[in-house]
Amino acid sequence: xxxxxxxxxxxxxxxxxxxxxxxxxxxxxxxxxxxxxxxxxxxxxxxxxxxxxxxxxxxxxxxxxxxxxxxxxxxxxxxxxxxxxxxxxxxxxxxxxxxxxxxxxxxxxxxxxxxxxxxxxxxxxxx
Numbered sequence: 308x309x310x311x312x313x314x315x316x317x318x319x320x321x322x323x324x325x326x327x328x329x330x331x332x333x334x335x336x337x338x339x340x341x342x343x344x345x346x347x348x349x350x351x352x353x354x355x356x357x358x359x360x361x362x363x364x365x366x367x368x369x370x371x372x373x374x375x376x377x378x379x380x381x382x383x384x385x386x387x388x389x390x391x392x393x394x395x396x397x398x399x400x401x402x403x404x405x406x407x408x409x410x411x412x413x414x415x416x417x418x419x420x421x422x423x424x425x426x427x428x429x430x431x432x433x434x
Contacts, residue, residue, distance in 0.1 A: 312338050313339055322365070332420070332424050350362070351376065351380075355386075360389070364377070373395075374409065377393065377406065377411055394415045394419075396416070414427075
């Protein structure tokens with residue numbers, strides 16, 4: 308399944324600068340419909356109002372972390388199949404394992420560039 312560049316993407320991060328960086332990278336890759344949320348709770352609200360084809364979420368956020376968001380998404384019948392990429396500053400093995408068990412599609416460690424982001428997105432969509 309190829310990546311559709313008009314697929315709505317939701318970036319979830321409590322750090323505005325990181326949202327801006329990922330949004331710019333997504334634009335470089337050709338994505339045209341990119342929304343953002345400051346935490347998992349806001350993201351869930353947006354996901355219940357609009358259908359997203361990809362979620363890119365930070366791990367460390369308050370009050371709902373990216374990991375908690377991932378678990379919520381995977382237990383929701385409507386949202387469960389949404390591709391989910393976790394972004395984190397730490398590459399702790401136990402975090403990677405926990406995220407995989409919870410159903411994450413891919414994992415990106417900061418810092419990263421457009422090429423890394425593209426390869427992670429391509430692998431999620433089976434390119």
